[in-house]
Amino acid sequence: MLLEIDLTSTIALYQQIRDQIVYGIGSGRLVPGELLPTVRQLAEDLGINAMTVNKAYTLLKQEGMIVTDRRQGTRVTENPAQSRLPSDYRTRLSLLLAEGAAKSADPAQFRAEVLRILAELQGGGQ
Amino acid sequence: MLLEIDLTSTIALYQQIRDQIVYGIGSGRLVPGELLPTVRQLAEDLGINAMTVNKAYTLLKQEGMIVTDRRQGTRVTENPAQSRLPSDYRTRLSLLLAEGAAKSADPAQFRAEVLRILAELQGGGQ
DNA sequence: TGTTTGTATTATAACTCGTATAACACAAGT
DNA sequence: ACTTGTGTTATACGAGTTATAATACAAACA
Incomplete structure (x- = not known):
């Protein structure tokens, strides 16, 4: 890379x-x-x-x-497995999602946006 | 608050x-x-x-x-509506999701985690 | 006129960032 | 044994930025 x-x-x-x-x-x-x-x-x-x-x-x-x-x-790292995401990470994600939700008109629409970005990440890789 | x-x-x-x-x-x-x-x-x-x-x-x-x-x-702010999320925000979210994906074992499981955190945010609000 | 709001200016101590240099510890090859 | 190539640690430095504060200013309204 x-x-x-x-x-x-x-x-x-x-x-x-x-x-x-x-x-x-x-x-x-x-x-x-x-x-x-x-x-x-x-x-x-x-x-x-x-x-x-x-x-x-x-x-x-x-x-x-x-x-x-x-x-x-x-x-x-070989073993990606952490059974549960670190609470620190969850906090940061929650905050960033809150920011996005605050900037979005409709909750459902925002949810769809998040899923789209995630799919794009895991699919295309860029 | x-x-x-x-x-x-x-x-x-x-x-x-x-x-x-x-x-x-x-x-x-x-x-x-x-x-x-x-x-x-x-x-x-x-x-x-x-x-x-x-x-x-x-x-x-x-x-x-x-x-x-x-x-x-x-x-x-009264009008929360921005038709599309700022590209800056999308970049930050994509990076944070990548971090979570890297720390997770299974993509589907991580996706479910994200949705749970988002639901928790929009539902309970804490 | 007086009060309450946000704002601008200035100061300062603390911290960050990137660099540079050097030395160290370890493991493998020769 | 020796050399080589890893990551690691330590120290220092200087330019720049950050975080917080004290004070003064500007605007709106009763």
């Missing part, structure tokens, strides 16, 4: 990297077990410092998205 | 205020046209500076959630 960053964005570089990898995993374009670039390699490709990439990887590791071995490198 | 803030939280005070009002509107506990406390009143209730409350209100105003008049005070 090709990663791209926008140096002019207000979103932090490490956050952009993290977001794209999360999106890649969630959409199925990155599969469990898949090998990611090394921190140094990705840093060079993007023309940024390796510590910035490391920061993104550290974040993803804390989120349980990736796993690292000393020598093998970094891989997408 | 009673607002509460956590002074020890890492989330900024103005963000906590903003989030709770968004949640209130999205869940229906705050209805269009409803009058919100004045910046000074809310600041006093919470024991914080009025400018911090103003920052939350400014944010909400930019999001189109509330409307302010000089003398009348601040109200929940």
Whole structure:
């Protein structure tokens, strides 16, 4: 998967990297077990410092998205299974859904929108 | 609606205020046209500076959630209708859904979770 | 005129971000 | 043994941003 960053964005570089990898995993374009670039390699490709990439990887590791071995490198986590979504995540999702509901005219219409976005994610992958 | 803030939280005070009002509107506990406390009143209730409350209100105003008049005070926006959700919002939702999908074992199960959270929001409101 | 509303300005301490550099620990290959 | 290539840790730094506050200003209404 090709990663791209926008140096002019207000979103932090490490956050952009993290977001794209999360999106890649969630959409199925990155599969469990898949090998990611090394921190140094990705840093060079993007023309940024390796510590910035490391920061993104550290974040993803804390989120349980990736796993690292000393020598093998970094891989997408094999066992995606968490029986129940973290309460922290549920809170964030609930808030974001509330925001969408507040901006929408009709609840049913908003519900359909959410399902469409989810289907698009899991289907096309982008 | 009673607002509460956590002074020890890492989330900024103005963000906590903003989030709770968004949640209130999205869940229906705050209805269009409803009058919100004045910046000074809310600041006093919470024991914080009025400018911090103003920052939350400014944010909400930019999001189109509330409307302010000089003398009348601040109200929940009357016309919730935006024909289509802002693309910015869709991007954020897509990313958050991707995160959830990445953390879930089964896509269908995750879909059901999302619908449950949405139903809980629009039904009980908490 | 006085009160109450939101707003603008300014200040400041704290934090963030990205970078840079270096060193470390580990595992595998040679 | 030695080298190589992983991720990791530590430290530092400077530009920029954030969060909160104190104060003063502007507008609307009774």
